[in-house]
Amino acid sequence: MTKTNAARHLLTLALTAALTAPALAHAGHTHGQAPVQVQAQDHKFATPAGVTTGWTTFELKNTGQEPHHMQLVRLPGGMTQADFLAKLRENEGAALAGVEMVGGVGMLLPGQAQRVTVNLAEPGTYLELCFVPDAKGVPHLALGMVQSFQVTTGAAQAQPPKADLKVKLVDYGFELPKGVAITEGPQVWEVTNAGPEGHEMLVFRIAPGKTMADVAAYMQKPEGPMPIIPAGGAQAVTKGRTSYAHLNLAPGDYILLCGVPSPSHQGAPHAALGMIRPFKVVAKTAQK
Template identity: 70%
Template structure:
C-alpha cells in the first residue's frame, strides 16, 4: 500500500531518540467514564462495541513507536475489509468516503491522553493509525486498524464535559477567544471545526532550545530531529464536529498544528497554508 495522503505526515516522519518521553498526563475528573484503548506495534486493543453518544476515549501508547488514534465512521455497507481493499485500489477516494470523527493525536511511547467525541450515529467505525514507520509505511498497513461497533444509544444520554474555553478550527487557522491566557494544570478545551475542510489540532511542545523558526524550517525540509515534542491533541474531524480535549499542561512554549492535506490546494498540508499557531502556557503564580 502506498502511503495515503503522504503530505499529511511530514511532522511524524522522523522522531529523534534525543526527544525524551514527557511524564504521563494526569487528567481532571469529569462525568463521562473513559473507554480505554491501547496502541501497540502494530495493533489496538480495547472494547469491540460502545453505545452511541458522547464518549470519552482514553488512548495509551504502549508500543515502542509513536502512535495516534484516528476514529472514522464507515458509510453503510462498507466493512474493515472493503475499506482496506479500497485503499489498495483508490486511496484518495476511499479516504474521502469515510467520516472523520476525531480521536487522540500523536503520542510517544508511555504517553496517554483523553478526548471526548460524539459517536452520534450507530454503525461501523474504525480505529486507525496513519503515522508511517521508518520506511514510510503507514501503521494501518502493518495491521494497526480495528473495528469498533457503535450500538444504539441507551435511555440515558451522556453530556459532554464543561470546557474552559473553545478553539475554532477554520480554513486555515486556529481561533482562540480574545484575550485568553492558557495557564498550567488540568483543563478541557472544546475543539470545534468550523471548516469547511476537515481539520485537526495536534499539540506539541517546543523541544529544548528550539524556536518557531526551527519549526518552520522543519516543515519546509523535514530532515533530522524534530524540533517538537508530541503531546497528543484532537485528531481530524469533519466540518461541524466538536471534540473535547483533556490536557494537563506545564508552563512552557507550545504549538498547535493541523497537517490535514487540503483538497483545494493540491494536497498541501494545512500547516503550510497557515494552520500553525504557537501559544504559551503560563504558570499560575504569573497570573496574580
C-alpha cells in the same frame, strides 16, 4: 498505502529526539462516566468490541515502543473496512472525505496517555486508525493498526464535559480566544470544525532551546532532529463536529498543527496551507 503526506512524514523524523525527551502525562479530567480504555500497541489497538451511542470518553494509552495516535471514523452504510482501506491506498484525502471523522487522540509517546470525548451520534461500524508512520515512512495502519468496533443505540445519554477553552478549526487555521492566557495543568479544550474540510488539532511542545523560527526552518528543510515533541491533541473531525481534548500541559512554547491532506489542494497537508499556530503555556505562579 500511497506515500504518507508531508506533515505526517515530518513527524516521523521527530522520533529520535522525542523518545529521548521528557514525556508529558496527558490524563486530564473527565465528565463522570468511566472512559473507554484503548491500548495502542505495536502495531494494533486493544479495545472493547462495542460501545453505545452518545458522548463517549476514550482514554488512549500508548503501551508500545513507538509513537501512536488514534483516529476514529464511522463508515457509511454499505462500505466495508476493506473498501475504505482500498480507497486510502488510492487517495488518502478523498478517502477521509468519504467517511465521517469523529475525532480521537493525537500522537502520544510510549508511556503517555490522554483522553478525548467524542459524540458517537449514530450507530454503525467505526474504525480506530493509526496513521503515524514508522521509521521507513510506512503508516502503522498498513502494518495492521486498524481496529473496528460496533456502536449500538444506547438509552442513557451523557453530556459533554465543561470546556476550559474553545478552539475553532477553519480552512486553514486555528482560532483561539483573544486575550486568554493558557495556564499549566489539567484542562479541557473544546475543538469545533467550522470546515468545510476535515481538520485535526495536533499539539506539539517546542523542544527546549528551540524557537518557532527553528520550527519554520525545519518545515522548509527537514534535516536533523525535529524541534518539536508530540504532546497529544485532538484527531480529525468532519465539518460541524466537536470533540473535547483532555490535556495536561506543562509551561512552555507549543504549536498547533493540522496534517490532514486537502482533497482540494492535490493532497497537500493543511499545515503546508498555513494551518500551524504557536501558543504559550504559562505557569500558574506567573498569573499571580
